[in-house]
Amino acid sequence: MNRINKADEKDFMNCYKIALVSMFDDKGDLHISLLSSLMNKGEDKMMFGQFIEGESKKYIYRNPKSGLIIMNLNKEFWTGKMNFTHSVTEGEDYIKFNEQPLYRYNSYFGIHRVHYADLIDISEKKKLDMGGIVLNALKVAFLKGFMKGKSEEEPLTPWARKFLGGIGTLMFLAYEDKDGYPVVVPVIQAQASSASRIVLTKKPYAEMLANLKDGSRVAVYGASMNMEAVLVKGVYHEAKVGLAYVDIDTVYNPVPPKHGLIYPRKPVEAVEFD
Numbered sequence: 111m112n113r114i115n116k117a118d119e120k121d122f123m124n125c126y127k128i129a130l131v132s133m134f135d136d137k138g139d140l141h142i143s144l145l146s147s148l149m150n151k152g153e154d155k156m157m158f159g160q161f162i163e164g165e166s167k168k169y170i171y172r173n174p175k176s177g178l179i180i181m182n183l184n185k186e187f188w189t190g191k192m193n194f195t196h197s198v199t200e201g202e203d204y205i206k207f208n209e210q211p212l213y214r215y216n217s218y219f220g221i222h223r224v225h226y227a228d229l230i231d232i233s234e235k236k237k238l239d240m241g242g243i244v245l246n247a248l249k250v251a252f253l254k255g256f257m258k259g260k261s262e263e264e265p266l267t268p269w270a271r272k273f274l275g276g277i278g279t280l281m282f283l284a285y286e287d288k289d290g291y292p293v294v295v296p297v298i299q300a301q302a303s304s305a306s307r308i309v310l311t312k313k314p315y316a317e318m319l320a321n322l323k324d325g326s327r328v329a330v331y332g333a334s335m336n337m338e339a340v341l342v343k344g345v346y347h348e349a350k351v352g353l354a355y356v357d358i359d360t361v362y363n364p365v366p367p368k369h370g371l372i373y374p375r376k377p378v379e380a381v382e383f384d
């Protein structure tokens with residue numbers, strides 16, 4: 111088991127970072143949540159401060175096995191696995207989170223609960239391979255027009271399709287590893303090819319996706335630095351010439367003020383008044 115070293119603690123303690131946690135939802139599907147307050151407590155514990163209600167806070171206790179990715183502003187990242195254990199609503203860490211500049215003067219989102227996890231493993235710091243990402247993004251952009259799929263359904267709205275189809279959108283994929291833990295991998299080269307499909311390559315992080323098999327359920331999280339985000343779930347398939355794709359069957363809005371399921375769409379029900 112790898113531990114968190116002192117040199118990395120400064121990046122982990124900084125709230126201005128991308129921190130994603132993947133867990134299993136109540137159907138056993140992968141789910142991904144943005145938890146920017148995620149940080150370490152010592153060398154073998156993780157914690158985050160909760161400021162909004164969401165399904166992910168329920169999922170992590172129904173099945174504590176979770177995966178993480180933390181990326182700093184220098185485009186360096188770590189991946190890991192952890193087990194959530196408990197939460198508190200007071201104490202030293204509770205005060206510490208609420209005194210951070212991001213939350214201390216925020217009258218809308220104060221930290222009201224702190225969650226803890228035992229760290230199972232953490233990677234060494236890695237630098238984003240921007241050269242490899244750009245080359246593979248261009249490959250996807252050139253070929254995705256031939257891989258639109260034939261689905262009659264359109265899970266993605268026009269805005270979401272454009273958002274997930276852009277080269278500048280940060281994309282992350284989660285899948286279940288052989289040990290039963292979620293793994294979160296940057297797939298910034300991934301792009302939506304239609305309203306029901308995302309096309310990607312395994313490169314430049316093929317070694318991190320080595321245990322991802324054709325037909326697996328996955329989740330893909332797309333985010334921008336403008337606090338825009340879309341979470342999709344579906345089935346992963348491998349294709350020719352080093353390409354792969356995800357056929358989307360679930361779309362989730364992971365950001366406030368109205369987070370929740372977007373697709374499958376809920377039927378419109380009449381409101382009756384007495």
